[in-house]
Amino acid sequence: MKILAIENEFKGISSDDYKPYLKTEAMAVWELYKKNFIREIYFRKDKSSAVLMLESESVREAENTLSELPLVKEKLIYFEIIPLVAYPGFERLFK
Numbered sequence: 069m070k071i072l073a074i075e076n077e078f079k080g081i082s083s084d085d086y087k088p089y090l091k092t093e094a095m096a097v098w099e100l101y102k103k104n105f106i107r108e109i110y111f112r113k114d115k116s117s118a119v120l121m122l123e124s125e126s127v128r129e130a131e132n133t134l135s136e137l138p139l140v141k142e143k144l145i146y147f148e149i150i151p152l153v154a155y156p157g158f159e160r161l162f163k
Contacts, residue, residue: 071130072150075118081144091140096137127151
């Protein structure tokens with residue numbers, strides 16, 4: 069299942085609060101990328117936030133896996149999880 073995960077920050081967090089965890093976060097993300105759980109990862113141009121395309125068995129698995137990231141564990145960020153399905157609109161072309 070393809071899942072879009074959009075990073076959000078909790079209010080009241082300063083950039084200094086993230087610094088001790090950024091290297092371990094990058095390592096954890098790299099490990100998930102190598103396992104093909106994270107298929108694509110981007111950073112938004114309009115604000116400091118990551119957007120991840122995941123491949124997961126379920127929304128629950130995606131939530132559980134992302135909950136192990138250091139910045140999530142430290143309650144600095146959370147993810148909006150959006151399950152995706154194939155676009156059905158092309159079927160209209162063939163009816």
